[in-house]
Structure formats: structure tokens, C-alpha cells
Amino acid sequence: MTELAGKVAIVTGGGTGIGKGIALRFARAGMKLALAGLEHAPSADNQYGSTRIGGYSTAQAVAAEIGGDAIAIEADVADEAAVDAMFARTLERFGRVDVVVNAAGSIVTHPIAEISAAEWDSIMDVNARGTFLVNKAAVIRMRAQGGGGRIINVASIAGRAGYPNIAHYCASKFAVVGFTAALAKEVAREDITVNCICPGIVGTQMWTHLSEARLEPGETRDQAFSRIVEGFIPQGVPQTADDMAALALYLAEAPHVTGQAINVDGGVLL
Numbered sequence: 404m405t406e407l408a409g410k411v412a413i414v415t416g417g418g419t420g421i422g423k424g425i426a427l428r429f430a431r432a433g434m435k436l437a438l439a440g441l442e443h444a445p446s447a448d449n450q451y452g453s454t455r456i457g458g459y460s461t462a463q464a465v466a467a468e469i470g471g472d473a474i475a476i477e478a479d480v481a482d483e484a485a486v487d488a489m490f491a492r493t494l495e496r497f498g499r500v501d502v503v504v505n506a507a508g509s510i511v512t513h514p515i516a517e518i519s520a521a522e523w524d525s526i527m528d529v530n531a532r533g534t535f536l537v538n539k540a541a542v543i544r545m546r547a548q549g550g551g552g553r554i555i556n557v558a559s560i561a562g563r564a565g566y567p568n569i570a571h572y573c574a575s576k577f578a579v580v581g582f583t584a585a586l587a588k589e590v591a592r593e594d595i596t597v598n599c600i601c602p603g604i605v606g607t608q609m610w611t612h613l614s615e616a617r618l619e620p621g622e623t624r625d626q627a628f629s630r631i632v633e634g635f636i637p638q639g640v641p642q643t644a645d646d647m648a649a650l651a652l653y654l655a656e657a658p659h660v661t662g663q664a665i666n667v668d669g670g671v672l673l
Contacts, residue, residue, distance in 0.1 A: 407434050414436060415505050420644055425644070435473070438462040438474070439475075441479045442457060442460060450511065451612075459477040463475040490540050502555070505555070527574070530579060542586070542590055546593065555600060598663045601666045603669055604668075
């Protein structure tokens with residue numbers, strides 16, 4: 404157990420990938436958890452290629468794995484009423500919110516000429532608008548309970564450098580990094596810290612999608628993933644959800660680290 408024992412965290416996207424890794428690490432630290440996920444998205448413009456993304460079902464499974472100090476909440480981070488209801492449900496169950504991790508995210512791979520306005524809007528809604536709504540709600544609740552709190556946004560190295568065929572995704576993640584830096588200064592005197600984690604290549608559903616989009620003739624998806632990792636990451640190995648969780652745990656405790664966008668990428672961006 405750590406000094407985080409008994410504190411309450413909301414983790415959006417908490418049923419899969421990086422969000423799940425962070426939730427499990429927080430649970431081991433003795434935290435109480437509200438895990439948010441969306442079962443059916445309003446658009447199929449995401450890495451699943453479907454309106455059914457199963458985020459709430461997976462959040463329920465992770466909450467059940469953790470046990471009595473975890474609940475699952477269905478929430479669309481791009482829907483202001485749903486975000487408010489997510490916080491209300493968390494406060495009803497646990498009485499307060501100390502840490503908020505915004506790990507929900509969406510990606511689609513297309514060259515610029517093939518990106519529709521609807522696809523642009525879908526990616527920006529989840530990644531940028533969702534970050535705004537969750538952070539705004541977090542600050543309001545943290546202030547109402549007397550101030551103090553930790554907000555951790557999951558951005559990407561694609562929020563620090565541009566990459567072809569994901570211009571809309573890069574734009575959304577650059578927005579997250581800039582928003583985080585600005586909000587951190589706005590709330591710095593209230594003992595609320597706001598930081599970003601910028602993952603490199605993590606073997607989540609996003610990278611299943613990206614590997615399939617980058618297949619070379621005769622390659623399997625796993626072979627494409629390995630080739631990309633070997634050619635792109637100086638350390639030559641992918642990052643893991645647990646790597647991101649270790650940083651999230653640090654940021655949830657650190658009182659004087661704020662406004663930072665920290666790369667966990669095996670040396671890609673130096």
C-alpha cells in the first residue's frame with residue numbers, strides 16, 4: 404500500500420489497454436476505483452471499425468476482478484451529461500474524487516484526402532472534446548470538496564510529433580498536450596496537478612488497427628507490429644500498459660509535477 408490507499412480515482416477507458424493497466428496498478432495501491440467505458444459509440448469511426456466497442460462490458464469485468472472497491476460506469480466522454488453523471492455516480496458511491504485519469508481514446512488511419520469531416524469530428528470528439536469535458540468536471544468537483552487533486556490525461560507521442568495518415572489523431576493529441584499545459588497553470592495554486600502521459604507503441608487495440616493499416620505484402624499483423632517496433636523504437640521493444648501505469652502512479656502522488664507531457668516511448672522522441 405502507498406499514501407494513495409483509500410483515495411478515489413476515475414479512469415475513463417478503464418476496461419482495456421492502458422486504462423486497464425492503470426486501474427489495476429491503482430487497485431494494488433489500495434485505491435477505490437470508478438472505471439468508465441462506452442458500450443456503443445455514436446460512430447464507427449474508431450479503431451474497432453464498429454459502433455459496438457464493448458467498453459462498458461470490459462470495465463465491468465475489470466471492476467469484478469478488482470472487487471468491492473471498484474465500480475463500472477457507462478459513459479461517453481464526448482457527452483457532457485454522461486460525464487456529469489459519471490462524476491455523480493462516483494461521488495454517490497465513494498463520496499469524493501481524488502484522481503482522474505482520462506485514458507479513453509479513438510483513432511482511424513487514413514490519408515488526408517480520405518478523411519471525411521465526420522471522421523475528423525469523431526476523433527476530435529473523443530480525444531479533444533472528451534479531455535476538455537472530463538477535466539472541466541474534475542476541476543469543478545475537486546474545488547467543491549476543498550481543492551486538491553490529480554488529473555492525468557493520456558495523450559501520445561503523436562501529440563508531440565506529426566505522423567502521416569493520422570493527421571486528425573495527431574491534431575487531437577496535440578490539443579490534449581496544449582490543453583493540459585494551460586489548465587495546469589490555471590489551477591496550480593489550488594493543489595490540483597494536471598499532466599499528460601505520452602505513450603509510444605503499446606500493444607493495444609489501437610496498435611492492432613495501426614499494424615493492419617501498415618501491412619507489407621505477405622506479412623501477418625504480428626509481423627507488421629514487430630517490424631514497426633524494431634524500426635521505430637531505439638530500445639527495440641514495445642512499451643506496455645504497465646509502463647504507463649507506473650508513471651500514472653507516480654503522477655497521482657507527486658505534488659509538484661504539473662503541466663508536463665512525459666514520453667514513455669523507448670527513446671523515440673528525445
